[in-house]
Amino acid sequence: MKSINLTELVDAGATRKTSDGYLIADAKVARTGIQRYAGYELGFADRGVMRVYRPEEEVFKAASLASFAGKPVTNDHPATSVSAEDWKEKAVGHVGNDIARDGEFVRVPFTVMDKATVEQVEGGKRQLSVGYSATLTVEDGFTPEGEPYDAVQRDIKVNHLALVRAARAGSEARIEDGAKWGASPIFDHKEEAIVKTYNIAVGDKAFVVNEDGKEAVDAMKIIVADKDAELAEAQKQANEAQAKADMLADCPSSKIVGQNWLSISGVSGPIAC
Incomplete structure (x- = not known):
């Protein structure tokens, strides 16, 4: 079992602008089920694509839901976690307190208060990505729906909510990740952009790499x-x-x-x- 940083992408949904120029939205920002990750991003260089399961009882656990409340909204992912020491430099808004379950998703209200970021959202930067940490246990199993998985996420704790160019939790979760804050899931849905990976052999070792890694090799x-x-x-x-x-x-x-x-x-x- 190991603790890792991860991201999850979603869509901002409907927004409205206040008389003060703030942008208010209510969006689905996290989901249950299986997401696929490149093994090397999770710290397992000897594995290819890993199917990671987010059980309903973990996603909707009281402590996990409570960790969304009051967290900072950032413009792209920061390179490190947001804390009291640097939130003034990284935050452009904040998440509200009315956190609720919405089907297989978590729905949260949030406000963008920075003028430049508001303009970017209005210009099309409408997807969200949750920056969170979780413990990852490598174990084989099947979901209640019969889908196989290779690992399980538990103890999910949210650090921030980032506005990004392209989300990874599906088109239902909207508002390209910026800094590499954590591992990002791979989408293979037809309507989503696919993050392509490559199998690369170096000597007698085999690795799964993304486009940048392939170009370097x-x-x-x-x-x-x-x-x-x-x-x-x-x-x-x-x-x-x-x-x-x-x-x-x-x-x-x-x-x-x-x-x-x-x-x-x-x-x-x-x-x-």
Whole structure:
């Protein structure tokens, strides 16, 4: 069992602007069920895509729901957790206290108070991503609906609610993550953007990486190939030099004939025999 930071994406839903210029909304921001993560993002580099189960009793646990209340709203995910020490620099609004269950989702009210962020939301930045921590236990099992899973989330604790470009909990959860605050689930629903992963072999090791990781590995392969070509050329020159040295060593110097030259394997030298 390990404690990790995670994110979950959703849609802002209907919003209204107050006379003071604040933006008020009520949105579904978390859900039950299975979400898929790249194993390396959860700290398991030797595993591919992992199916992580969020049980109903954990998502709607009183302590988990209470952790939403009063939490800061941020513009993109901060790189680290928001606390009393830095909320003034990171917060652009806050979550209200009327936290409620809405089907398989958690519904929360929130307010955006920063003018620049309000304008971004009105301009289309309408998805939300919950930044939270949870304990993750690797265990195989099946949900009550019969879906298989590889791990279970428990003890969910919310840290902040981020406004982002593209959510990951589905189109029902709206308002691209910014800073890499935590592991993000992979969507494979047809109506959602798919986060593509690649199986990469490095020596005898296999890894699952995202697009950035694949580009890095591809670039490294080109560098290695160039170095291999340089090494092969150097080896060729060494072999040719050795061939010339061997030829001269086998022929008495008294038999070297004037200025006549012989080329052996591309290496020129005087005719010694």
